[in-house]
Amino acid sequence: MPDDGGPRPFRTEITDGMRIEWDVPIEMDDGTVLRADVFRPVTAGPAPVIMTYGPYAKGLPFSRGYPSAWEAMARDHPDTVAGTSNRYQNWEVVDPEKWVPHGYACVRVDSRGTGRSPGRVDPFSPRETRDFHDCIEWAGTRDWSNGRVGLNGISYYAMNQWQVASLRPPHLYAICPWEGAADFYRDGSHQGGIRSTFWDNWYDMQVKTVQYGIGEAGGRNPSTGQLICGDDLLTPAELAANRTDLGADIAAHTFDDRYHRDRSAHWDAIDIPVLSCGNWGGQGLHLRGNVEGYLRAASPHKWLEMHGHAHWPLFYTDYGVALQRRFFDRYLKDEPNGWEDRPPVQLQIRHVDATFTPRGESAWPLPATxxxxxxxxxxxxxxxxxxxxxxxxxxxxxxxxxxxxxxxxxxxxxxxxxxxxxxxxxxxxxxxxxxxxxxxxxxxxxxxxxxxxxxxxxxxxxxxxxxxxxxxxxxxxxxxxxxxxxxxxxxxxxxxxxxxxxxxxxxxxxxxxxxxxxxxxxxxxxxxxxxxxxxxxxxxxxxxxxxxxxxxxxxxxxxxxxxxxxxxxxxxxxxxxxxxxxxxx
Structure with missing residues (x-):
């Protein structure tokens, strides 16, 4: 029988300088129980929260799930894998070993229907966004939380930040969408009105492979021994019934209609601090939304950072982590660290030899244009x-x-x-x-x-x-x-x-x-x-x-x-x- 999502004891351990709670249940408004891993300081006292919610399976190590990307990152950016055991490095989310020692709690939630969270998979849907909202509120009300939640992650974990911030969860205090679309139609599914087939292939390669209920095919979490994709084995028919046909959904909506608007940012509602980080080379998905987000979000406290390099490594580098941490230190910890004195537009100016020169600007487009x-x-x-x-x-x-x-x-x-x-x-x-x-x-x-x-x-x-x-x-x-x-x-x-x-x-x-x-x-x-x-x-x-x-x-x-x-x-x-x-x- 499929898992009803009912409460089960979750495992707690102190290791690698952190208190880790594995597979913590978070109940949604329809009774579905999602599962999260929580990494937090061992010392007593409330901590600000860095959260991600998404479909890539919280128990799947970066190096196992994305070996070619991991090898390139470790080779070309050795600081990404230095100073950490790398046991908890996951695809496109923060490494808790680089955040918990600085007083943060890191929460990773498997989205509905993926990893160890049962339910029906429907990426970026209103159901997912409401789940994310409720997970933020759950984290903001724990006795180990200081009541301030920040969102920080790449791509999927950036895109749904724009969405959930549009719902204004009371305990959401700041977001850092790193290379992620904000307009599901223009940035993602139909560039210029022409349908992109990216989502069809992405769904097959990165979501169906970690759908809840695939059993041993999803592998086991090396840190816990648990099945990465839940304790139940569903039949192929049950798996298909528990996920939307994403490619068909997109193909059925050729114009920017309600389907796409439900999966996009609502700019007037985003009024919390924003650090939007885009990639000059992210033309298919990881560029336009970051610039539009900076320009159109209603927040009076917003910054745009633009860089080059590959999609994922810079996020994990010393440069990326220091930038993110300084932003969140200011808005989740109230540290007077001078963040507001930074130029609102922070650019890595690109040269033909693929080197970069940092430069601050006062506005976008640049006033001197x-x-x-x-x-x-x-x-x-x-x-x-x-x-x-x-x-x-x-x-x-x-x-x-x-x-x-x-x-x-x-x-x-x-x-x-x-x-x-x-x-x-x-x-x-x-x-x-x-x-x-x-x-x-x-x-x-x-x-x-x-x-x-x-x-x-x-x-x-x-x-x-x-x-x-x-x-x-x-x-x-x-x-x-x-x-x-x-x-x-x-x-x-x-x-x-x-x-x-x-x-x-x-x-x-x-x-x-x-x-x-x-x-x-x-x-x-x-x-x-x-x-x-x-x-x-x-x-x-x-x-x-x-x-x-x-x-x-x-x-x-x-x-x-x-x-x-x-x-x-x-x-x-x-x-x-x-x-x-x-x-x-």
Missing amino acids: RWTRLHLHTGRMLAAPEPATAGTAQFAALGDGLEFTTGPLPEQAEITGPLAAKLFISSTTTDADLFLVVRVYAPDGEEVVFQGALDPHTPVAQGWLRASHRRLDPDLSTPYRPYHPHDGAEPLQPGTVYELDIEILPTCLVIPAGYRIALQVRGRDYVHPGPAARLSNLKNDLTGCGPFLHNDDLDRPAGTYDGHTTVHTGAPHASYLLLPVIPAP
């Missing part, structure tokens, strides 16, 4: 002057498209901030998908790419738009950040020219003199010409866009998306790329 238009010209040139004569260039609508390139830059240029493009296009069919890639080339013709959040060959910037979703929201749009409501489709009349304003996600790069900037207008995902890479937790090879691909044939059916797209240039159809150029100091 010189918004610069580079017009598309016949001959595939990209240049500041508007073309004197009109021109056209056509490409196969599902192909690699066209590339417009500047000449060698006469002097160094810094590009930091949001980008956009205005394109005038026509199509031989009733719709067209536009994939924009901002590329930079060295004098020898080699493309400058970076270790992105997941893909080691990530281009400088990307943007997307389905032409039938071209209508703008006039209240939320700016010239440098077009905002589309995505609430319906307006098909194209074949051969008619349409004006498209396309959001290109923020970037940062200091480009030396002699390098060239290019805008590629494509009909499909970017592919880096070099060798592919792999990560053990991902289904597809990494060929430039990581796992964030737009390759659902049902979303892009033949007859609508396989025609030809024409880009129009020059008056009266002056297409251009808008760049945020930062003057030299």
